[in-house]
Amino acid sequence: MSESLHLVCPHCQAINRVPAERLSHAPNCGQCHQPLFTGHPVELDESTLERHIAHTDIPLLVDFWAPWCGPCKMMAPQFAQAASLLEPGLRLGKVDTEAHPAPGNRYGIRSIPTLVLFQNGREVARQAGAMGAQEIVRWVRSRVS
Template identity: 65%
Template structure:
């Protein structure tokens, strides 16, 4: 890996170039000037999903969920806590499979919540079922080694 990473802004989707040693310095987007990391999962539509998966040089953890799903609602605060712990080394995003049915179909999401870890534009790990924040962090780190 080079000393510069491409990071997609969670607010305006601009691709930013950040040196590895500046990741922890709360970098801001060169286009919209908002923080590139705010410790919160980013809700994505299909177009933003593709950009985040293919253009981020850091791993992207996706929570495939739906608003009617009880376990999804129970896991949401744990997922947010995990985001605060895993950023800036992993981007955490959420995809509402009710609103983005084509994405759910494209990735063969059969049950929700399902977590999928992407690196370099491809899926490297998947886990179905609700988890607590410590388990989300542990699972992500174990699969991103």
């Protein structure tokens, strides 16, 4: 019997069970029928961030950023490119700390951009400062078990 993974839909937030070997076959959400992976980071707020952390069995990389932050703006296309390189083995999300300050406070974000890697419902690594797409990919791959 194959292992099933839980994935939160980036569109409707439904929790889906997907056989691990089907991750690379472009699975769709069982509820809204949208793709579970889009090749782009998912915009998250306080409740959707917590839902993804608690109910997604693949690692989650979150970019804590703000619209007024120059380095954040410079890194945004790099983070999006990293999403296309790392999915479906990893979910990438973004939290706008200006619009949603509570998650930044909860996770002790002191500078932006800050990348936080979650696995099995807990933080496993963090990195402050802007990075290029390949740097992000290397950093994540060196920390995911």
